[in-house]
Amino acid sequence: MGKNTMRLLCTSLSLTMICWLAEGTLSKTDAKKGATKKLEEKMLHSDKNVQDRGLVVVDPKAKDIILEHRSYCSKIKERHFSGDVLGYITPWNSHGYDIAKIFGNKFTLISPVWLQVKRRGKERFQFTGLHDADKGWMKDVRRTSKNIKIVPRILFDGWTYEDFESVFGSEDEIEELSKNMVLLAKNENFDGFVVEVWSQLGNQKQTELIHLLVHLSEALREAQLKLILVIPPAVAAGTNQPGMFTNKEFNQLASAIDSFSLMTYDYSTPQRPGPNSPLPWVRACVQVLDPDSKWRNKILLGLNFYGMDYSALGASGEPILGSRYIETLKEHKPKIVWDEQIAEHYFEYKKNKGGKHAVFYPTLKSIQLRLELAKELGTGISIWELGQGLDYFYDLL
Numbered sequence: 001m002g003k004n005t006m007r008l009l010c011t012s013l014s015l016t017m018i019c020w021l022a023e024g025t026l027s028k029t030d031a032k033k034g035a036t037k038k039l040e041e042k043m044l045h046s047d048k049n050v051q052d053r054g055l056v057v058v059d060p061k062a063k064d065i066i067l068e069h070r071s072y073c074s075k076i077k078e079r080h081f082s083g084d085v086l087g088y089i090t091p092w093n094s095h096g097y098d099i100a101k102i103f104g105n106k107f108t109l110i111s112p113v114w115l116q117v118k119r120r121g122k123e124r125f126q127f128t129g130l131h132d133a134d135k136g137w138m139k140d141v142r143r144t145s146k147n148i149k150i151v152p153r154i155l156f157d158g159w160t161y162e163d164f165e166s167v168f169g170s171e172d173e174i175e176e177l178s179k180n181m182v183l184l185a186k187n188e189n190f191d192g193f194v195v196e197v198w199s200q201l202g203n204q205k206q207t208e209l210i211h212l213l214v215h216l217s218e219a220l221r222e223a224q225l226k227l228i229l230v231i232p233p234a235v236a237a238g239t240n241q242p243g244m245f246t247n248k249e250f251n252q253l254a255s256a257i258d259s260f261s262l263m264t265y266d267y268s269t270p271q272r273p274g275p276n277s278p279l280p281w282v283r284a285c286v287q288v289l290d291p292d293s294k295w296r297n298k299i300l301l302g303l304n305f306y307g308m309d310y311s312a313l314g315a316s317g318e319p320i321l322g323s324r325y326i327e328t329l330k331e332h333k334p335k336i337v338w339d340e341q342i343a344e345h346y347f348e349y350k351k352n353k354g355g356k357h358a359v360f361y362p363t364l365k366s367i368q369l370r371l372e373l374a375k376e377l378g379t380g381i382s383i384w385e386l387g388q389g390l391d392y393f394y395d396l397l
Contacts, residue, residue: 039063039330042071049073049080049395056364056396058338060345062329065336065363069326069390077105081371081397084108084380086194086228086261086300088153089387091132093321096387099394101137104144106397109151109228109259111194113385116157119167123176127184128157138189149191151226154181156197164201168208177212178219185225192226194261198245199232210252217256228259228300234288235281237267247289254295261382262289265304268360270317273310276360277303279343279369286377296378303370303381305389307361311354321388325361336363343369362389367396 050056055068086109089096100110115129138150156164167173185192195216201209217227231245250260264282268274282301290296307325310317320328328334334347346360374381383389 039066039333041069041326042067044071045074046071047074049075049078050364050392051395055392056368058340058365060336060363060365062333062336062347065390066326066329069322069392072392073395076103076394079106079397080395081106081375081381083297083374083378084259084300085397086111086151086259086380086382088113088194088383088385090385093385093387096385097134097137099386099389099391101140101144103394103397104141104148106394107145107148108380109149109226110141111151111153111228114152115154115193117154117177117181118158119163122166123170123173125177125180127154127180130188133188135189149226150189151192151194151228152190153194153196153230156200159200161201164205164209168205168212174212174215178216181216182219182223182225185220186223190225192220192228192258194228194230196230198230203244206249210249213253214256217258221258226258228261229253229257230261230263232263233281234262234285237281238272242288243285245289247291250289250295254290254298257298259298259300259380260289261300262286262302262379263384264302265384268308268310270310270315273308273315273317273358274360275339275342275344275346276306276308276362277344277370278341279373280341282370283373283377286379293378297380299377299379300382301370301374301377301379303362303367303383305362305383305385305393307359309357309359311351311357313355320359320361322390325359326390328359338365362393364393364396367393371396 046053053068055064085107087100087107089100089110089112091113100107112132114132115127118126118128120126141148141150167177181193184190198209213229220227233243234246236243262285264285265277267277267281286299286301290299307320308317309320328349332349334349336345336347338345344360344366345363346358348356348358350356371381
């Protein structure tokens, strides 16, 4: 993808993002809508999936989302996406634990956000977060799907620049860290780890970090364990500039790392409100990372199962999860708008004395198009995170 193409992509997406602030209008009836009758929610499962029920559309009605979102297909073992599927789970959002048990057969990798590694001195490492590890839940998930791998995320917590430099400069330290991670996985019955470390050093010490990651991966692989690396987008959001992890770094690591969890979300910000994950940008991130399609099956294209609620007052915004999204639909009954270019839905509403808001939250149609893109590009997917979406989303996997 050339620079001109990337520049055009970013310009057109920027125009799309600001149009709701400049042009969006609210009907005079919005303030009255909260007083109308309570909308129903189906609680029973369906024997048909969301496609067969005609719900994957560009023009969904708020009342239909409210009615259907809990009603997932009872054929929970059916898979519609053949690539790797990684699902993240957070301890502070317990519904994700239930989702992993119910739909375990649709995932190949589950990553509970549990662990941190701290450096306590020369060749001394401490792992924290094990109090969150739930052995009973792990057993239940594996009972649901015999092929699923449980790979907790691990953060390099509290590391200073000097800590990284000390480890980079000592093969003994790298060896000790690798050995400790293998022992932790074996003792706790983990299948490996999702490692999130790349963004901590900015663009510094990349050669040394790659050396460390290759060593960790080799040690884990020797013990039949996996290493998945979290990576930032290859095209920086809102620009035509390369991101912090490009084709160069990808090629140096691709043969060693089992999978790459690509963060193709958080495109917009409160200062630059708009879509979570514009489809042309998602495509560009994969193509820039691996233009020759050599390692596409190792890329896990990131899907957000959360949204963002932006306020026109004070350039503010906050994440919106499934439960509050449904509450907002019930209260305001907005018209849901489809943006063809970014392939996302959004809607507007007005708070009493709070000014105008715009909500970008995934829908069945936006998710389906990203799954189709992943199939076309030959990638897997990663979902942040399982407790944040609507239950009927999982019919699509």
